[in-house]
Amino acid sequence: MPEVKCEVASCYYWAQGNHCAAEFIEVANTRTHRGGMEVGRLGNQAYATTSQETCCATFTPKEHGPKENVRRQDAHR
Ligand code: SF4
Numbered sequence: 001m002p003e004v005k006c007e008v009a010s011c012y013y014w015a016q017g018n019h020c021a022a023e024f025i026e027v028a029n030t031r032t033h034r035g036g037m038e039v040g041r042l043g044n045q046a047y048a049t050t051s052q053e054t055c056c057a058t059f060t061p062k063e064h065g066p067k068e069n070v071r072r073q074d075a076h077r
Pocket of ligand 1: 004005006007008011012013014015019020021022025054056057058059060
């Protein structure tokens, strides 16, 4: 998987330096959720609490731990 830079620090898979440590991610089609508006970022997503507040369907809050089928690829948390 290519390196993914991400600023959603509230995500379980987020790593220092704005890296994503998930073994894979699923990115939602925001066109279906935002009425066709092209959106790069709305507000401060560093404090997102649900995947719908990000463009990433793999998002899961830090306190919830990993998703059932997605492992973290690093050991330093
Ligand atoms: S899983 Fe998605 S929201 Fe979480 S760090 Fe990776 S890219 Fe960001």
